[in-house]
Amino acid sequence: MPTKFIFVSGGVISGLGKGISSASIAFLLKASGIPVTLVKCENYLNIDAGTINPIEHGDPFLCEDGTEADMDIGTYEKFLDKDMHRHNFVTMGEIYKTVIDRERRFEYNGEDVEAIPHITDEITKRIKNAAAKDKAQVVIIELGGTVGEYQNLFYYEAARILTLKNPKDVLHIHVSYLPTPPHLGEPKTKPTQQSVRALNSMGIQPDFIIARSEKPLDKRRRDRFSLFCNMRPEDIISSPDAQTVYEVPLQFHQQGLLQKICQKLSLPYKEPALISWSDLITRIKIKKSKQVTLAIVGKYFSTGEYQLRDSYAALMDAIDHAAWAKETEVKTLWIDAENVEKNGIERYTKGVDGLIVPIGWGERGAEGMIAAAGWARQNKIPYLGLCYGMQLAVVAYAREEIGWPDANTTEDNKNTPHPVIHLMPAQKQFMERRSYGGTMRLGAWQAIVKKGTIAWEAYEKYGGFIDKNKGLTSERHRHRYEFNDKYVKDFEAKGLVISARSVVENLVEIIELPKDIHPFYLGTQGHPEYKSRPLSPHPIFLEFIEACIKK
Secondary structure, eight states, X not given: OOOEEEEXXXXXXXXXXXXXXXXXXXXXHHHTTOOEEEEEEEOXXXXXXXXXXXXXXXXOEEOTTOOEEOHHHHHHHHHHTOOOOGGGEEEHHHHHHHHHHHHHTTTTTTOOOOIIIIIHHHHHHHHHHHHHXXXXXEEEEEEOSOTTOGGGHHHHHHHHHHHHHOXXXXXXXXXXXXXXOTTTOSXXXXXXXXXXXXXXXXXXXXXXXXXXXXXXXXXXXXXXXXXXXXXXXXGEEEEEOOSSGGGHHHHHHHTTHHHHHHHHHTOOOOOOOOHHHHHHHHHHHSOOSEEEEEEXXXXXXXXXXXXOSGGGHHHHHHHHXXXXXXXEEEEXXXXXXXXXXXXXXXXXXXXXXXXXXXXXXXXXXXXXXXXXXXXXXXXTOOEEEETHHHHHHHHHHIIIIIXXXXXEETTTOTTOSSEEEEEOGGGHHHHHTTOOTTOSEEEEEEEEEOTTSHHHHHHHHTTOOSBTTXXXXXXXXXXXXXXXXXXXXXXXXXXXXXXXXXXXXXXXXXXXXXXXXXXXXEEESSOGGGTOBTTBOOHXXXXXXXXXXXX
């Protein structure tokens, strides 16, 4: 059977949930036994998402192979319970660079290199490559941005050409928004009608519309879509706001979307296995018997007058996954580290049961994060430091417990007399050359965990070891700076525990305090949040939430 392709486009506004829709369709196909994979096509000219400010485009998602991707890739992993890789993520910058590099090597044999067919051919080649590498019968391609933008024109052109050549093997699904103006009180279909017309002008007719709205679609709206978008009413799929995004596959299945897709692509239909997923939804929605309040002291929360969840998307998801498993409701306090610097930590943490200092870069807000790490340690509040949060917990410990008030990370103060966190030697040449993109310590790295520690207990209890006899684990990394081994003896003499070291280079991976000193004080150089899945929460987060409940 030939490979099948499903293109998912968006209309009216960005941030509608194309990634959720794409992942939900892929989930249903996989649950029915059809091999599936996904490809995200991004518009920007960055080679990857690693150099983009998280306030600009959300939290870059880190893959096992070190790919710094869009956070939709994380959504795919969570829904499919499957690792994504470099071939599942495409940027327009990457496409242009590949074509231009190929031209410079005279690989086009003197042709005049043009956007069509050379750019579009490269896009199609990558989509087919993903299908081959993942052994997929169906490839779902999410087109970034919205229809009508000049940045994504060549993605749509590639989709049109592929459809022209393989009309029976390609579907187009358009995710669009139905606004409900408060002064009118009814959802309006006109914006989506215009969006579909823009799609038609590019030579593409959608096979399905996924109508995003606050409430379920009614017959009146379906009929309007059918008339003005040249579609059957039954091919309009309602996607109203849900309590959790993990409900969306079930919403789609109730409307027969999987069966309709199989019919149109001549795929064998089999009822999908949804029991474990339905159980997850029940756990999410059930009234919780426990409640905890978490403070997250970070620096990427705000844009203008607005607060952003997406800047820490993977972290928020990992908290949710662990909380649902522990049948606990989590209230989250987002605390701007710069405000902590101005006003102190105490005014923001009343009634807090746990504190997290997440990923970050540079000195802005760093002193507020250091103050937060110190406050949690002194007040016996469960603390989880992630990457930068681990490093700044080390700085706080050096200042307050060892007695080095000027200790710091060289990222924030190159001249500190006590550089307890310093630049990894292998990173110096990259920094000197200003070679920032894709040069950090990236992807999965293995570590050995010390027995008798909080980290060991967490990995053992929740099945997180690759090899328990060796204490072997693996976490994803994204950093340039590390614990300075020159100071290990000073820290250990003052009670800090080095509870994990990397297999390669013997780098410090996890630090913690013994349970008889603090109920839960742990910092990890890796990023457990990127490996958390809704049906398999990460052991570190499960243990942290458990400590917060006990608090």
